[in-house]
Amino acid sequence: MVPEAIAGIAGYRRLALGSVGSTNDEAFAQARRGDQGMLWVTATSQSTGRARRGRNWVSEPGNLYASLLLIDPAPMPQLATLPLVTALAVFRALKQVVSGSGNTIAIKWPNDILLNGAKINGILLESQSSIEGKTVVVVGCGINCQSHPEEALYPTTSLADAGVDVMSDQVFAGLAEEMAKMLTLWDRGRAFTAIREQWIDAAAGIGEPVTVNLADGRLEGLFEDIDADGCLRLRLADGDTKRISAGDLFFSNGSGNN
Secondary structure, eight states: OOOEEOTTSTTOEEEEEEEESOHHHHHHHHHHTTOOSOEEEEEEEESSOBOGGGOBOOOOTTSEEEEEEEESOSOGGGGGGHHHHHHHHHHHHHHHHHTTTTOOEEEETTTEEEETTEEOEEEEEEEEEOTTSOEEEEEEEEEOSSOOOSSOSSOBOOTTTTTOOOOHHHHHHHHHHHHHHHHHHHTTTTTHHHHHHHHHHHBSSTTSEEEEEETTEEEEEEEEEEOTTSOEEEEOTTSOEEEESSOEEEETTSTTOO
């Protein structure tokens, strides 16, 4: 199949596929074939979809599975903030979809979107170096449109569960538009401050007690905010502030937890 231009979004194209192993893998394959990026790869279902930390991503038909191929989108230090850029784009796209429906929507650090307190999406960013020495980044986005997994680290939901009847292609159209806008605003990482402000406005749990599970333990404290690098600032009981770059966040009030 040949990628097609996405109407109204200059420079971006879409390769729409049927069932695949992983849209992220398909995007990397396009890069190896010489694609220069700004390419969305979508699929009707995935057989080997994956989430953060090597977890599986359930990929039933009817949901959105989309991966954006980017070539050298920013210097390496600034790439750490790209997951939050992506989260903001997904949040903005879904906010439009659920507008007027009475449902609540928020971002849970670092890049989960909560619909009525339950997780509705998955974001996985992966990178490789090309033979030309360029950084190949794939931004994987899964959104539960018609169904959601029953067994997960957090409670999950779908747009259908929330009474919002929308097809995955409609959700993709909004996602592609918002991602293009947020990448432009981000400006290769030079303007993360503008992203950070919007992200904080949309975030759940700021100023509240939380628990963060780390690879080597867990911490409890108050979720202060995120810093200029997108790291969570956690105020501990002794008054010290811990800067956390990666972890699983749980709200102490039970919202968004399993």
